[in-house]
Amino acid sequence: xxxxxxxxxxxxxxxxxxxxxxxxxxxxxxxxxxxxxxxxxxxxxxxxxxxxxxxxxxxxxxxxxxxxxxxxxxxxxxxxxxxxxxxxxxxxxxxxxxxxxxxxxxxxxxxxxxxxxxxxxxxxxxxxxxxxxxxxxxxxxxxxxxxxxxxxxxxxxxxxxxxxxxxxxxxxxxxxxxxxxxxxxxxxxxxxxxxxxxxxxxxxxxxxxxxxxxxxxxxxxxxxxxxxxxxxxxxxxxxxxxxxxxxxxxxxxxxxxxxxxxxxxxxxxxxxxxxxxxxxxxxxxxxxxxxxxxxxxxxxxxxxxxxxxxxxxxxxxxxxxxxxxxxxxxxxxxxxxxxxxxxxxxxxxxxxxxxxxxxxxxxxxxxxxxxxxxxxxxxxxxxxxxxxxxxxxxxxxxxxxxxxxxxxxxxxxxxxxxxxxxxxxxxxxxxxxxxxxxxxxxxxxxxxxxxxxxxxxxxxxxxxxxxxxxxxxxxxxxxxxxxxxxxxxxxxxxxxxxxxxxxxxxxxxxxxxxxxxxxxxxxxxxxxxxxxxxxxxxxxxxxxxxxxxxxxxxxxxxxxxxxxxxxxxxxxxxxxxxxxxxxxxxxxxxxxxxxxxxxxxxxxxxxxxxxxxxxxxxxxxxxxxxxxxxxxxxxxxxxxxxxxxxxxxxxxxxxxxxxxxxxxxxxxxxxxxxxxxxxxxxxxxxxxxxxxx
Numbered sequence: 001x002x003x004x005x006x007x008x009x010x011x012x013x014x015x016x017x018x019x020x021x022x023x024x025x026x027x028x029x030x031x032x033x034x035x036x037x038x039x040x041x042x043x044x045x046x047x048x049x050x051x052x053x054x055x056x057x058x059x060x061x062x063x064x065x066x067x068x069x070x071x072x073x074x075x076x077x078x079x080x081x082x083x084x085x086x087x088x089x090x091x092x093x094x095x096x097x098x099x100x101x102x103x104x105x106x107x108x109x110x111x112x113x114x115x116x117x118x119x120x121x122x123x124x125x126x127x128x129x130x131x132x133x134x135x136x137x138x139x140x141x142x143x144x145x146x147x148x149x150x151x152x153x154x155x156x157x158x159x160x161x162x163x164x165x166x167x168x169x170x171x172x173x174x175x176x177x178x179x180x181x182x183x184x185x186x187x188x189x190x191x192x193x194x195x196x197x198x199x200x201x202x203x204x205x206x207x208x209x210x211x212x213x214x215x216x217x218x219x220x221x222x223x224x225x226x227x228x229x230x231x232x233x234x235x236x237x238x239x240x241x242x243x244x245x246x247x248x249x250x251x252x253x254x255x256x257x258x259x260x261x262x263x264x265x266x267x268x269x270x271x272x273x274x275x276x277x278x279x280x281x282x283x284x285x286x287x288x289x290x291x292x293x294x295x296x297x298x299x300x301x302x303x304x305x306x307x308x309x310x311x312x313x314x315x316x317x318x319x320x321x322x323x324x325x326x327x328x329x330x331x332x333x334x335x336x337x338x339x340x341x342x343x344x345x346x347x348x349x350x351x352x353x354x355x356x357x358x359x360x361x362x363x364x365x366x367x368x369x370x371x372x373x374x375x376x377x378x379x380x381x382x383x384x385x386x387x388x389x390x391x392x393x394x395x396x397x398x399x400x401x402x403x404x405x406x407x408x409x410x411x412x413x414x415x416x417x418x419x420x421x422x423x424x425x426x427x428x429x430x431x432x433x434x435x436x437x438x439x440x441x442x443x444x445x446x447x448x449x450x451x452x453x454x455x456x457x458x459x460x461x462x463x464x465x466x467x468x469x470x471x472x473x474x475x476x477x478x479x480x481x482x483x484x485x486x487x488x489x490x491x492x493x494x495x496x497x498x499x500x501x502x503x504x505x506x507x508x509x510x511x512x513x514x515x516x517x518x519x520x521x522x523x524x525x526x527x528x529x530x531x532x533x534x535x536x537x538x539x540x541x542x543x544x545x546x547x548x549x550x551x552x553x554x555x556x557x558x559x560x561x562x563x564x565x566x567x568x569x570x571x572x573x574x575x576x577x578x579x580x581x582x583x584x585x586x587x588x589x590x591x592x593x594x595x596x597x598x599x600x601x602x603x604x605x606x607x608x609x610x611x612x613x614x615x616x617x618x619x620x621x622x623x624x625x626x627x628x629x630x631x632x633x634x635x636x637x638x639x640x641x642x643x644x645x646x647x648x649x650x651x652x653x654x655x656x657x658x659x660x661x662x663x664x665x666x667x668x669x670x671x672x673x674x675x676x677x678x679x680x681x682x683x684x685x686x687x688x689x690x691x692x693x
Contacts, residue, residue, distance in 0.1 A: 028106075028127035031113070034081055034120055036061045036074065061125070077110055080123060084112045091130060103293055105134040139302045142171045146306050151313040154320035156184050159313045160204030163284070167206075167306065171299070172286035174207035174264060179274070179282035179314060181221050186322030189279040189315075193235035197223050200282060207264070207287075216256070224283075225253040233273045234280050239303055241295045242269040244287075261287065268294040272307040274314060281314050327357035327386045334390035335556075339363055343632050344449030345371045347560045348535035350542065352513065356554030358385030359509040360393050363558065364400045367673060367684045369449055369565060369632040372400050373558050375462065376442035377509040384433055388420060392440060392484075403675040406444045406457035407492040410481065413442065414459065414492075417485035440484035443507055447499065449565040450630075454505070457494045459484045461511040465518050469502040473521040475514070501564045504538065510555035513546075520545060535559050569596075569631040575614065577623040577641075585614045585627050589637075596631050599690055605668040606637060609685050612665045613639040616683070620645055634670065635687045642680035 031039040038056050056063070062074060073092050080087050087110040093103050107128045113121040145166040150159060160177035168175050178200040183189050190198060201221045216222060224230050228250045229242045244266050251258040261269070266287040274282040284307050288294060295303075339347035340363055347363050358378030366372055374396055378389045395416050399409050421438040428434070441460030448454070456464060456476065460483045466474045474497075481492040499505060504524060508514045517524065522545065524538060538559050571592045575581040586607045593603045610627065617625045621641030630636040666672050669685035676682075 028125075028129075030061070030125040030127065031122060032061055032077075032125060033122040036077055036081075036123070039122060073108065077123060077125070080110045080112055081120060084114075086111050091134060103131075104129060105131045135298065138170060139298065142167055143302060143305055145170070146309055150310060151316065154317045156314050156317045156321070157203045159310070159317055161206075162313075163306070163310050164204045164206035167286065171302070172270070173289040173292055174266065174287040175205075176202065176285040177204040177274075177282065177310070178202050178224075178285070180280065183281050183314065183318050184321075186318055186325050189276070189281045189318070191278055192237050192273075192275065192280045194231075194280045196226065199223055203282075228253050229269065229271050230254075230283055230285070233271045234283060237273045237275040237278070237280065239270065239272040239300050239307070241297075241300050242271065243267065243294065244269055265289045267292075270295045270299060270303050272303045274307055274311040276311045276315050281311055281318075284310065323382045324357075327381075327383045330383060330386040331357040331360075331389065334386065334393060335360055336362060340365055342371045344369055344563050344565045345447055345560050346535060346563060347371075347373070347558060348539050350539040350557035350559060352508075352510075352543065352546070352555040352557060356385075356509075356556075357382065358389045359554060359556035360389045361507070361509070361556040361558045362393055362396065363560075364397055365633070366400065366446065367403060367675065367686060368628075368636055368638060368682075369630055371447045373445045373447065373505070373507055373560060374442065375507045375509045375556055375558055376440060377460075377556070379439045380436050384436070388438065388440075391420065392417065392442075396442075396444070401671075401673070403673050405494065405676075406446060406455055407481075407494045409444055410442065410457050410459050410484070410492045413440075413444075414482075414484045421485040438485045441509065441511075442484055443478075445505075445507065447505075447560070447562065449562065450570065452498055452500060452562075453496055454499045455494050455496045457481065457492045459492065462507070462509065463511065463514050465506040465514060465521070465524070466497065466499060467504040467506075467521065467524045469500055473518060473524070475518045499562050501562050503562050505558075505560045505562070506542075507558045507560075508555045509557075513555045513557070516546070517542065535561060565632075571629045573627045575617075575625040575627055577618055577621075577625055579615075579618060581618060581625065582611055582614050585610050589627070589629060592629055593635075598631075598635065602635065602687060602689065606635065606687065609637055609665045609668050609687075610639075612662060613637065613683055613685070616662065617641040617643070622680070635689055636684060637669075637687075638682050638684040640680060640682045644680065 027042075029042040031041070033039055038059055038061065041056060061077065073090065076087050076090065079085070087108065090108045091105055092108060093105055107130045108125060110123050110125045113124055115121055146163060149166045150162045152162065153159065156179050160179065163177055164175040180189055180194075181199040181201050184201055184203075199221045200223075202216050202218050205218050224234070229240045233240055244261055246262070264287065266289045268288045270286045270288075272284045272286075273280060274284060284303070286295075286303065336349070339349055342363065342365060345363075349361050351359070356377065358380060360374075360376050360378075362372075362374040364372040364374065374393075376389070376392065376396075378385045378392065380388075392413065395413060396409070399412050404412065417438065417440050424433055424436070424438055426434075441458075441462050443456060443458045443460075443462035443464070445454050445456035445464060454464075456478050458478045459481045461480045463475050463478050466476065468474070476495050476497040478495040479493040482490045506514075506517060506524065508517070524541070539557070542557065542559070571588075573585070573588055575585060589610045590603055590607055593606060598606075606629075610629075614625070614627060617639050621643035624640075624642060626638075626640040628636075628638040628640070630638070662672075665685055668687070670688045672683070672685040674681055674683050
């Protein structure tokens with residue numbers, strides 16, 4: 001069999017292949033000269049749809065593919081001609097002559113052509129239409145951005161801002177989020193169809209610099225006019241792509257928005273309901289304007305996915321607001337509304353940000369004109385934290401009635417918190433509260449105006465800030481005990497510090513806030529009338545001085561100023577450990593009470609009380625013995641001795657000769673108790689004074 005010239009056969013094969021490529025290949029093939037003019041291009045090139053190929057010969061490449069986004073492509077092609085380094089898979093956005101209103105995306109690769117003698121002949125350029133792939137990528141990026149950026153806060157307004165920030169300008173030129181006003185307050189969303197007249201709040205708007213907020217400002221609450229695409233979307237909970245052609249019937253129902261749309265040169269509206277479980281939470285409106293392509297079916301499907309995620313985020317925020325509102329109500333009911341009146345201590349309460357239902361403050365009147373100041377914070381959020389806080393505050397008030405020292409009271413409170421933590425750990429496995437550890441920080445301080453001191457113990461890192469009358473600021477070094485409810489039984493320690501008359505004490509439930517106030521104490525000690533400045537002004541000054549943004553956190557705060565205790569309201573006598581001291585104590589008490597102008601009935605009952613307390617001290621106590629009578633908000637009688645034995649209230653039988661003393665004193669007094677000190681004990685009683693007529 002005769003064979004032809006092999007070289008000729010190869011040339012013919014190459015020629016046939018090139019002819020096939022330039023006539024049948026779906027990939028756009030282009031031969032350009034060194035000036036980037038078209039030498040040849042294949043008939044399958046997308047740019048030739050409706051255009052003859054010979055009309056493009058000799059024309060610049062930019063006439064074939066009018067680039068609208070990447071203006072550097074021509075410079076890059078010239079760089080390929082100059083250097084020979086290929087340009088690989090550069091995606092550009094163009095508008096073809098056949099459809100100048102529709103943007104297309106092409107992936108361009110350019111290779112330099114050289115002759116066997118290395119003369120530069122031009123470029124071989126391929127152009128592949130990747131519009132659908134590019135749109136799919138952009139849509140995936142928008143969906144990913146919405147999922148990443150939304151839900152980082154539990155605020156419906158911020159959630160809307162996160163949404164519009166993720167979709168503009170990548171997906172829409174203008175985006176608006178409107179939420180049912182009741183949902184903003186935490187109420188259950190209404191079922192669709194949305195009842196007529198339901199108000200919506202515009203929570204977010206995002207558009208280009210030239211776009212006004214489309215008729216209504218962010219934060220405005222309004223009713224959506226009837227029979228528009230917006231009301232229809234809230235009725236059947238389905239998205240709509242609406243061409244914005246002038247003169248449509250529904251536009252007359254909302255002339256303000258219609259005028260704003262025309263002013264923004266919007267040509268397509270994509271309205272999507274924020275819906276969850278057949279309930280309407282709000283509405284998302286997205287617009288494309290001017291030269292942007294209109295929304296299509298793929299955009300509508302993406303908008304449904306975006307709105308579904310946004311609806312979950314808005315509903316999570318609504319649930320949080322509802323729980324927070326209920327927890328705030330519970331906290332407000334559990335906390336004291338106003339500070340109690342204390343003759344030797346002026347107090348004011350402050351809640352910084354008010355976003356922590358587990359924080360509490362309290363002041364408790366104690367015997368002998370003393371006052372307990374309490375701040376604390378329960379871990380966790382919501383109703384559980386508020387309920388636990390209420391339990392612990394009640395326990396603190398109950399324990400304070402036993403006149404326990406601060407360290408001993410916190411030890412008892414620690415036992416209570418540990419028991420609550422144990423109960424929590426035994427909840428059913430499905431209860432999320434079971435997985436939340438219970439820890440409590442608490443500071444308990446007792447101010448004694450008769451000694452001018454304050455004794456404090458702390459669970460956690462809570463401390464006090466003391467502003468002295470000379471405006472110096474100190475933070476007593478109180479040893480930090482373990483948080484209440486934490487594992488272990490580490491002891492609590494106390495610290496005693498002086499608080500001269502006119503000092504200001506600040507207790508907070510947040511150690512970070514305490515540190516900030518100690519380092520930035522100007523608001524506490526400023527103003528020339530520091531000593532007489534109203535405490536509410538000091539509270540306001542603390543709030544005004546806090547830095548913007550997160551930092552100080554949420555805190556319950558007590559601000560207290562010490563007042564002088566009148567020496568005329570205190571009488572003390574040292575007594576001998578002899579039976580004769582009983583009569584002396586009665587006589588001195590009677591004379592002192594009459595000097596104070598106390599009514600005779602109270603004088604008589606007080607004499608009986610003093611007689612019984614001193615008798616107990618003489619018989620069962622140890623020297624030295626001291627009687628102290630205090631006239632404050634009530635009348636207090638105290639008998640101190642060095643004996644460790646505590647008196648017990650018991651009911652004597654008919655034949656018994658003794659045992660009735662403390663019972664009689666308890667009947668005549670409003671309350672009584674025993675307070676222990678390293679030197680011994682103090683038995684005290686309190687009697688209410690008749691109100692002045």
